[in-house]
Amino acid sequence: MIKKKNNLKKLTFVVAPASDEGESLDFKKLVKHLEEKLETSINLKYSNSYKDALLSIKNGSAQLGWLGSYAYMKLDQQNTDIEPFAVGILKGRITSNYHSLFIVNSKSDIKKIEDLRTKSLTLSDKFSASGYEVPKYELENIGLPITNKKIYKNIYYVKNHDEAIKRVLQGSTDAAAISSINFEKWFKSNQKENRSLRVIYKSPAISGPPLVFARNLDPFFKDKIKSIVLDAHNHIDLGGYGGKMDRYIDIETSQTKHLESYIRPQWGWKTFVLISSFVSVLSFVVIDLEINFLKLLSDSTKYLGDILGRMLPPDFSNLKNLIYLMLETIEIAFLGTFLAIILSIPVGLLSARNIAPNYFIYIIARTITVFFRSIPEFIMAMILVIAIGFGAMPGVLALGFHTMGFLAKFYAEDIEHINKGPVEALKSAGASKRQIISFAVIPQIIPSFIGNNLYILDRNIRMATMLGIVGAGGIGYELQSSFRMFEYQKVSSIIFIIFVTIFLIDNLSSYIRSKVS
Amino acid sequence: MLLIKDLKKTFQNGTKALRGINLTVNAGEFVTILGPSGSGKTTLLRSINGLENIDSGKIVFGHRKIDNEYISYVQKKTGMIFQEYNLVNNLSSINNVLSGLLNSSSKFLSMFYLFTHKQKLQALQSLETVGLLDKAYSRVDQLSGGQRQRIGIARAIIKKPILLLADEPVASLDPRAANLILSLLKKICNEFNITIICNLHQVELAIKFSDRIIGLLDGSIMFDSSTKIIDTDYVQNIYREDNKGLTF
Numbered sequence: 001m002i003k004k005k006n007n008l009k010k011l012t013f014v015v016a017p018a019s020d021e022g023e024s025l026d027f028k029k030l031v032k033h034l035e036e037k038l039e040t041s042i043n044l045k046y047s048n049s050y051k052d053a054l055l056s057i058k059n060g061s062a063q064l065g066w067l068g069s070y071a072y073m074k075l076d077q078q079n080t081d082i083e084p085f086a087v088g089i090l091k092g093r094i095t096s097n098y099h100s101l102f103i104v105n106s107k108s109d110i111k112k113i114e115d116l117r118t119k120s121l122t123l124s125d126k127f128s129a130s131g132y133e134v135p136k137y138e139l140e141n142i143g144l145p146i147t148n149k150k151i152y153k154n155i156y157y158v159k160n161h162d163e164a165i166k167r168v169l170q171g172s173t174d175a176a177a178i179s180s181i182n183f184e185k186w187f188k189s190n191q192k193e194n195r196s197l198r199v200i201y202k203s204p205a206i207s208g209p210p211l212v213f214a215r216n217l218d219p220f221f222k223d224k225i226k227s228i229v230l231d232a233h234n235h236i237d238l239g240g241y242g243g244k245m246d247r248y249i250d251i252e253t254s255q256t257k258h259l260e261s262y263i264r265p266q267w268g269w270k271t272f273v274l275i276s277s278f279v280s281v282l283s284f285v286v287i288d289l290e291i292n293f294l295k296l297l298s299d300s301t302k303y304l305g306d307i308l309g310r311m312l313p314p315d316f317s318n319l320k321n322l323i324y325l326m327l328e329t330i331e332i333a334f335l336g337t338f339l340a341i342i343l344s345i346p347v348g349l350l351s352a353r354n355i356a357p358n359y360f361i362y363i364i365a366r367t368i369t370v371f372f373r374s375i376p377e378f379i380m381a382m383i384l385v386i387a388i389g390f391g392a393m394p395g396v397l398a399l400g401f402h403t404m405g406f407l408a409k410f411y412a413e414d415i416e417h418i419n420k421g422p423v424e425a426l427k428s429a430g431a432s433k434r435q436i437i438s439f440a441v442i443p444q445i446i447p448s449f450i451g452n453n454l455y456i457l458d459r460n461i462r463m464a465t466m467l468g469i470v471g472a473g474g475i476g477y478e479l480q481s482s483f484r485m486f487e488y489q490k491v492s493s494i495i496f497i498i499f500v501t502i503f504l505i506d507n508l509s510s511y512i513r514s515k516v517s
Numbered sequence: 518m519l520l521i522k523d524l525k526k527t528f529q530n531g532t533k534a535l536r537g538i539n540l541t542v543n544a545g546e547f548v549t550i551l552g553p554s555g556s557g558k559t560t561l562l563r564s565i566n567g568l569e570n571i572d573s574g575k576i577v578f579g580h581r582k583i584d585n586e587y588i589s590y591v592q593k594k595t596g597m598i599f600q601e602y603n604l605v606n607n608l609s610s611i612n613n614v615l616s617g618l619l620n621s622s623s624k625f626l627s628m629f630y631l632f633t634h635k636q637k638l639q640a641l642q643s644l645e646t647v648g649l650l651d652k653a654y655s656r657v658d659q660l661s662g663g664q665r666q667r668i669g670i671a672r673a674i675i676k677k678p679i680l681l682l683a684d685e686p687v688a689s690l691d692p693r694a695a696n697l698i699l700s701l702l703k704k705i706c707n708e709f710n711i712t713i714i715c716n717l718h719q720v721e722l723a724i725k726f727s728d729r730i731i732g733l734l735d736g737s738i739m740f741d742s743s744t745k746i747i748d749t750d751y752v753q754n755i756y757r758e759d760n761k762g763l764t765f
Contacts, residue, residue: 204651259641262653266612266630 011042014065016053017160018128018209018241024162024185026239027066030229033236037228048159050127057082057214064213064225066241069129069206084210085222086229086248088240090181095261096208096254098242099180100130100138102201105168110175113201114142120154121146122164122176131161134203135177162186169196181242207258209241210251226250307488314496315489322478322497329474330501332392332467333460336399340460341453343404348411355415355437365408373405377463381472395472399460410452414445450516454509461505465498518544518712519565519680524574526560534560536736537574544679547706547713549723551752552733558716561733562682565714566595578680593620596673596711600685602665606658610649610668613657614640617672643671647701663694667701674705681705683715687722695719699726720752 013034019025031044045062047053056062058081067082087096104110110119116139123146124131136146144151156173158164161182167173180202211229213222232238233247240248249257316322347365349355356362377398384394422440431439468476475494482490519542526535534557542548550558563569565576567588576583578591596617604613615632618639622632632640644650647667649660657665666686673681683702687695699715703726706713717723723730724744732739732755739755742748 256638259638259645259650262641262650263634263637264654266632 011038011040011064012045012056012062013042014045014047014053014056014062014067016047016050016065016067016127017125018068018179019160019162019182019185023239024182024243025241026243029236029239030232033232034225034228038224050125054082054127057212060214062214063217064211066209066211068127069133069209081215082212083215083222084212084251085226087208087210087251087254088238088242088245088248089208089254090240090242091244091246093246095205095257096249097205097258097261098130098208099205100134100177100203101180101183101199102135102175102177103165103168103183103197103199104175105171106196106198108174108198110200113139114144115200116175117144117151118153119174120156121152122156122158122167122173124158124160124164124178126157128161128179129206129209130179130181130203131164131177134206138201138203165197169193175200185243205258205261208254210254211248311488311492313489314493315487316493319493322475322494325468325475325478326497326501328392329464329468329476330461332395332472332474333399333457333464335392335396336464337403337453337457337460339396339400340403340407340456343400344407344411347404348408349415349437351408352412352415355441369405369408369412371405372401373409375402377402377467378470381467382470385471390471390473392473395464395467395474398467398472399463403456403460407452407456411445411449414448415441418444447516451513454513458502458505458509462498462502518542518579519714520577521561521565522575522577524561524564524576525572526557526564526569527572533736535564535571538736538738540731540738540741542712542714544712545706545710546729547703547727548715548729548731549727550714550716550731550733551718551720551723552716553718555735556733557736558733559684562597562684562714562716565680566592566597566682593676594678595680595682596676596678597682597684598666598669598673598686600688602662602669604657604665604668604672607656609654609656610644610660610671611637611640611653613668614643614671614675617643617675620676639675640671643675644668646674646705647671661694662690663697666690666694666698670698670701670705674709674711677709678711681711681713683713685716685718688718695722696725702726720749724749724752 013027013031015025015027017025025046027044031042034040035042045056045065047056050068053062053065053067057065057067089096102113102116110116123135126132139146146152146155149155153174156167158167161178164173164176164178165182165186168176183197183199186197213225217225229248230250233245238245238247347368350357350361351365351369353362356365380402381394381398384397388394418441422444423436426436426440464474464476465479466476468474468478469480471477475498479491479494482488482494519540521538521540524535524538524540527533538561550561552558560569564571565578565583567583578587578594581587583591605616608616612630615630615636618632618636619627622636626632641650641653644653647670649664649667649671652660652664652668657668660668669686681702686702687698690698699722702713702715705711715727724747727744729741729743730747730752731741732752734755740752
């Protein structure tokens with residue numbers, strides 16, 4: 001056993017003045033319990049200031065105590081003299097956290113802390129966390145540092161938070177920064193007048209103020225004190241800063257608890273609602289469409305194998321004719337895309353909300369784009385074949401008008417999302433609306449303009465291969481007649497040619513895109 | 518802890534970024550590399566953690582020369598913070614900080630942003646160190662520049678590195694935020710004993726916060742001096758804008 005040395009016969013437990021003495025800063029029971037367990041007499045001393053309390057532990061006239069949250073950190077940077085060892089959890093709470101609150105009289109017109117300019121403010125002792133350190137930091141953050149005397153009418157410093165509350169009630173100060181623990185206590189015990197104070201600001205959480213002892217105490221003795229305190233809730237009713245304590249816990253446990261109080265699930269309930277509703281809609285659709293995946297697998301593989309067998313090998317006997325038709329298809333797509341671009345520029349500009357001259361024109365342009373997008377080019381081509389006869393022209397017109405609807409929508413969206421800075425700069429230099437369009441709008445959308453046009457060209461070539469089916473020119477007519485005659489080997493050769501064409505076009509367009517952007 | 522010997526690097530366009538750098542950095546030091554833009558300080562920093570391949574010379578980290586095999590260990594032990602923060606803007610602060618732990622997390626679970634309780638506590642601890650615990654679940658794009666850089670620092674220190682590389686950490690910040698960030702780095706250097714190599718171009722900040730200043734100009738070291746004995750006028754003079762003799 002380590003030999004207990006000298007001055008431990010009489011200890012002093014010092015308490016910083018966070019509250020008025022009494023129930024809300026009650027260490028009597030804890031000290032009495034310690035006295036009994038340690039078989040030592042302990043003098044409980046309520047100090048008049050945070051600083052005195054702190055110094056008395058530093059100079060050895062007290063050995064343990066309670067100093068608030070910040071005092072020891074502030075004066076004892078390296079933590080050499082004072083060691084925190086336990087922190088109290090108030091009854092009904094999970095962590096020791098509390099906050100600094102800015103309070104005003106409810107009649108006051110101060111709504112937020114920014115309004116404190118030119119007002120008088122009451123703070124606590126310089127070593128109080130919630131009454132000085134935290135409010136100082138928060139005020140600095142909004143550009144009202146308390147060191148600048150000109151900002152405030154007056155700054156008062158009072159002994160503790162209860163005093164600060166009294167002053168706000170009396171009206172001798174406009175606002176005060178106090179600890180939430182004192183405020184809650186006051187709120188509970190003053191039901192009648194608790195509407196007369198209003199909280200205008202609540203700081204981030206401050207971790208609870210610990211019990212401390214002098215670091216140079218005998219280690220054996222320190223362990224003993226700590227274990228008695230951590231176990232005390234099993235024997236006595238505990239008190240402390242803020243009222244009745246549930247128990248005292250280890251500092252590290254407290255730190256973890258403090259951090260744990262911030263943990264939230266990585267995925268909120270909204271995500272789960274979203275996923276489960278999506279899954280239910282999906283299952284409803286599958287059931288409604290009477291889709292049977294097992295049947296699909298067993299039946300379709302059988303027939304798919306059969307038709308694939310009949311398609312191979314491809315028959316390239318009239319390759320020359322097919323290539324000629326493919327070229328015609330590309331020409332139709334090319335002309336159709338050109339038509340779409342020409343038509344979509346004015347319609348696109350007019351259907352952008354920020355460019356359209358007025359709402360009426362905007363709605364008309366929008367309606368045009370929606371109308372042409374809503375009619376599939378197949379239908380449009382069928383109608384045009386009836387109107388102007390077989391050949392390439394109905395294909396060109398159908399592709400042109402249908403994809404004009406898409407391009408105009410793309411342009412309009414790009415224009416609506418341009419960077420507004422250059423537009424403002426030109427406006428400030430007195431440019432006209434048309435000048436702004438050509439100098440600030442068009443250069444910004446050029447890269448996506450080219451990208452979109454290439455995409456539409458790519459798409460139109462794919463669609464043009466099908467348009468022949470309704471008689472609007474191109475390779476599609478050949479494809480359909482081969483199907484009708486059950487010449488599946490010819491079908492596969494046409495599919496192959498289409499594939500090669502699309503493959504080449506795709507590479508070409510991504511090459512062009514990489515060059516222009 | 519870090520030894521750089523005769524380090525050379527020439528870019529493909531012919532720019533000679535580093536022309537033979539010799540440098541030793543001791544554990545726990547706060548070293549500033551000072552130099553105007555284009556002096557090669559970013560290249561130097563990026564060669565240390567393998568973001569840039571070197572042409573010749575060697576870098577020794579701890580007791581071993583950095584090579585292809587060793588570099589992943591070096592990256593594990595090195596944190597980096599960037600001028601433009603390089604955070605994922607539409608993720609929360611805590612998810613950004615947790616991304617610093619991806620190296621040591623379950624590949625499958627982390628794909629779905631799932632982390633262990635311990636890792637979350639580590640992230641919150643990092644956020645508390647940089648003073649932004651209460652912003653843990655705010656999206657990064659709602660924070661100010663200084664706060665974003667503090668998230669960047671939290672992300673860098675969560676894996677408990679022994680070396681922190683800071684590439685112009687305050688170049689996009691106002692003077693007040695810049696002071697705050699550098700004093701935070703200083704605190705991290707002292708309290709966690711993390712070696713810091715920080716690129717700056719502001720002479721006053723370098724003198725105010727670092728232990729040692731290395732002056733870089735045109736890919737070569739001009740001076741290497743403890744801040745205690747540095748000749749301020751000499752340094753200021755080198756980086757004067759109108760110093761034609763030294764422009765390039």
